[in-house]
Amino acid sequence: MLRVENIQKHFISHVLNGKEVVGFRSVSFKVLPGMALGLSGPSGCGKSSILKCIYRTYLTGMGKIIYNSQTFGTVDLAVLPENEILALRRKEIGYVSQFLSVVPRQPAAEVVAAPLVEEGVSRAVALQRARGLLDRLNIGARLHAAYPATFSGGEKQRVNLSRAIIRPPRLLLLDEPTASLDAASMQVVLDLLLEIKARGTTIIAIFHDQAIMDRLMDDIYTMPVKES
């Protein structure tokens, strides 16, 4: 499904007179369709950066990210034209981080329903399914019409996740999406992720919670040590 070959990431800060920061060095791994791969390693070793490189939020300095896409066939995400990356983001690849990344001033239910509406599902049906999902994640009806920007950290994360999985993507990138969740919510999230995985979604994820790593992941990639 996805094969990462020898990718590297360096940040050059011109603001700091060309200071160079290593994101990660020479990373290679692959994920088979329908599998879940966990990334592990100490803080600062570059886990988040890898997911962002796959999603093109970061440019990849060197190496290849070979992805077997439904829309365009086999492509290298490191160099794919931007408009095709955008098309893949719309249709195939989802990304969820611990930070809220939604349009402001939109009610939670609308935010979650948006991907379905975009796909052509009627607004009413989409909203109904969004509410169902939010309910399952213990976001009460009271919050459905409120703006997520005003939510607590844990609530925001659940809205983020709901939005990403209401229409499960082919490839889902998760960067600690449960960092501030309580145990009960965590269990629901895990169940949901197992469900979409069973329905075919490939997952690459970073979780600090070892229990989730154990129960969700088929494989773990341990980041190479950065020599400094």
Next chain:
Amino acid sequence: MPLTTAMPTQPNLPSTHWRAGMPSARKRYSYAFLDEGAKREIRRKLLKAVAIPGCQVSFGSREMPIARGWGTGGLQLTLSLIGPDDVLKVIDQGSDDSVNAVNIKKFVRNVTGVPLTTDTRVATLIQTRHRIPEEPLHANQLLVFQVPIPEPLRLVEPSERKTRRMHAEADYSRMWLYLYEDIVRFNEITVGARYPVMVNGRHLMDPSPIPRWDVARLNQSEALLLFCAGREKRIYAIPAHTDVEPLSFEDFAFRVENFHGHCCSRCGCAGSFLDEVIVDESGRRTFICSDTAYCEKMRRRGAAADAAQEENR
């Protein structure tokens, strides 16, 4: 084409004397007052104007022995076009007898010797201010309009440079917008005289301050219609059989003046453009034909018919 018949060049025809300035000073002028160079220029510009219907062509307007604003443009066209075979009629708002019309008529006769007439059917060349004669024109006639403001877009755009570009690009949305706003405010188009018309589907044109009644009659004219503004030095033309369309909306059609069933109180005619006049000190009003020659003709025709009826009895 009427233009050729009306453009003879006759360098050595008997020039007429004309009394100018001080009574004692007599001066010889060339035929039709203007020098041949000036006439030639105007005729050339006219050819261009006829070739691009409704398009304003600039020309080097001359000083005339009448004040600008009193028909110097029309007069220059008349003088450039007139020949010894022409018969001239001059009207001012429909009247052959206004001081202005009479002055122009006399002047042209003095410098050319052409006969004058008030009869529209007889005239070969008609100079007019603000009216079209009521009787239909025919192919061998020229109608010369005196134009105060040749630029129809002046109403919406003061800059000459910009109006020129608007014409070049047929960009008339500002004029349309003006009419739209008129309708929004007054529920009708209030533009009275100088109603903008589209000529040959291409150029927006100012028809001079003729009533809407006459605007409607510019379309598919039999006669060549010529326009000239002396002060602003512009000539334009509508050749015979040209489409002339007053700007109007699908749901706000162009409408001519409505006389609400009134007839001319002098000749009794119902199908002509009427002026409302006050007839006595009490302020009583009545309607009479604006075209005085036409009115007179109709009145005589009516009287003759009456007489014939009388005889038959």
Next chain:
Amino acid sequence: MKPILQVSGLTKRYGPGCPECLRRTGALHETNQCPHCRSIIACREITFDLFPGEVLGIVGESGSGKSTVVRLLHFDDEPTQGEFRIKLNGSAGAACNPDPGRNLFALGAFERRQIRNAHMGIVYQNARMGLRLKVSAGGNIAERLLMAGWRHVGQMRQRAAELLIATEVPVLRIDEPPQHFSGGMQQRVQIAKALSTRPAVLLLDEVTTGLDVSVQARVLDLIRSLQQETGVATIVVSHDLGVIRLLTSRTIVMRHGCIVEQGLSDQILEDPQHPYTQLLVNSML
């Protein structure tokens, strides 16, 4: 997917020009003014594509040439050099539907205006540029419709009313001139006007600059929702990265008339490459 709009080598010089102009200006030289002949190279060799339904951002400091690019694309000004192609659905060759291979800058003014009237909408930084402040709000919208050949007063008023509703301007004020409207409302009328002919391309030049923050937010939300509803391909010019983040999916960064960087908007914001972009991102609050 084929681009709806293709711009290549777009350059605009103000001033006489000399052989030095292009060599001695631009981002590298930290100026857009030729030291030799004093000409301003307002933008140079601007090349980009715009895809159907996409929102593209142009960001850069004051004077970097953003508005110039937009003005050139709207045919408000003549480029010194460059090509501009537009590809629309429907039959090419019709009066206002040019052959996608044609360079629009090579067309006559009349044809260009027809294309603009049929397919483009613009909202200017300054409402005075985009509106006739003394003509009624409805009349401002009607002007655009009139340009596109509408000739039915009733239909134009109805369309104007629809658009005022969509842009949340009280319909009761349709016959009032916008000169007494608030800044936010004037921008709304501009947006209504720009969208009135259902354009294929919408150009927005600093639509929210100079508005109160709360009004800004509402105008931005409006643009977002209208853009999503109509799917109009949009270029958003702003020096505000917040606006870029909210509205756009791709972004071009300009400086001294040049494109110094272009990429996905989140990449520009999170992994900027060019020193100037990094400075810009770092100065964000």
